[in-house]
Amino acid sequence: MSQLIKKIYYHDTDCGGVVYYANYLRYMEEARTEYMLERGIDLKALGEKGIMFVVKNVSIDYKAPARYADTLTISSSITKIKNVSLEFTQEIKRAGKLLVSAQTVLVCINSDFTPCQIPPELQKVIQA
């Protein structure tokens, strides 16, 4: 598991007074990137080698709204690994209260946007 702390500013919110529902997907991207980096996987360096992870699907539940000036904690873990894809499970909390939970499936692709096998050294790191 890995945690990212995220503070909410005006640009994160909408005129309903709460964080706009699409913006949580940004925080989840940030958290997945940091999860990978903490395990020595640099998505930028991989991208330069022609290996990218793209989102295949997201299933997200909104349980309670985050608001301006909140400090959120996003926890991330990998809950499935297959040959060409992996699944992240992520939770967004404020002071221990669960606001949002999501599963995101990412597919490993090459520079033609074709699915390809997750490199074995990566699989090892991720499974550890």
Add this chain to the structure above:
Amino acid sequence: MSQLIKKIYYHDTDCGGVVYYANYLRYMEEARTEYMLERGIDLKALGEKGIMFVVKNVSIDYKAPARYADTLTISSSITKIKNVSLEFTQEIKRAGKLLVSAQTVLVCINSDFTPCQIPPELQKVIQA
């Protein structure tokens, strides 16, 4: 069913060269708003009376990427109505090719963010 046409600009894309995955949720918000308006339901006027629809969950599949300067068509229909919630099914296509499909459940809430019954006159319009 209802359709929204949407053109893609630089701000919609990311450095992977494609539309950023969270941005499709914005287009889907726009399309749901227009769906409602076409049926005489003005979300702004409802909001001023203290009735809002908030997103409870989203399940979204990314099948192929949209790119800069693409013109997308977002089709929306309501596929379930319950007492306090409804489900939209939406598809995003480019020149007939399906890029993204999603189900979004919205809950009717009052000004305290408490779920409340969808007003019967609204239910009637939506079901028609």
Add this chain to the structure above:
Amino acid sequence: MSQLIKKIYYHDTDCGGVVYYANYLRYMEEARTEYMLERGIDLKALGEKGIMFVVKNVSIDYKAPARYADTLTISSSITKIKNVSLEFTQEIKRAGKLLVSAQTVLVCINSDFTPCQIPPELQKVIQA
């Protein structure tokens, strides 16, 4: 002069109840793109030839706020052309009322991000 109509949705606003100040720069990008297209200049096709316009500076005045469900008109004109740069003057109005005005200087660059001359055929079209 060229005009773009733009409708405001939830994702455009912030919890202050108005359109977030950075978002007007998105609408101005869209309006500049359409200005160019109406004159036969396809920024995407130019980009594929290695010619891009990047923003060098923006000076923007916020006179009155736009709000959720507003319909805005963005007018654009080119008010200066030099060898490697051009200036757009843009105004954003709601029902004739001026909300935002801005000058944006764009520089023509090649694929190395080095400034280069605006192609003469482009200069002619722009000046017409």
Add this chain to the structure above:
Amino acid sequence: MSQLIKKIYYHDTDCGGVVYYANYLRYMEEARTEYMLERGIDLKALGEKGIMFVVKNVSIDYKAPARYADTLTISSSITKIKNVSLEFTQEIKRAGKLLVSAQTVLVCINSDFTPCQIPPELQKVIQA
């Protein structure tokens, strides 16, 4: 002076391969908020008392692009204070290299969106 560290993710960039020009205005909002907080000024608490700062104008120069995975430093200082307005000067750097500089004028308003005097205790803190 005050400094904010900001890391760049996919959602910050566009298909030109660099940070989208409007997004720097978000980072500058974040940096101004942190500048205020470090001086004991809580914009959220002020907002609840009906005092807000809104952006009146921005003048921003883009000198060099930031890219995916960059770590940026945003420095902020207040360079003018008047009765109802103040000016921030902000610089965005990567490893000491200046990428963006901007002046932003903010106006103090009350809950009717009418300009009002910056509260004297605030003026004192800001000038210190």
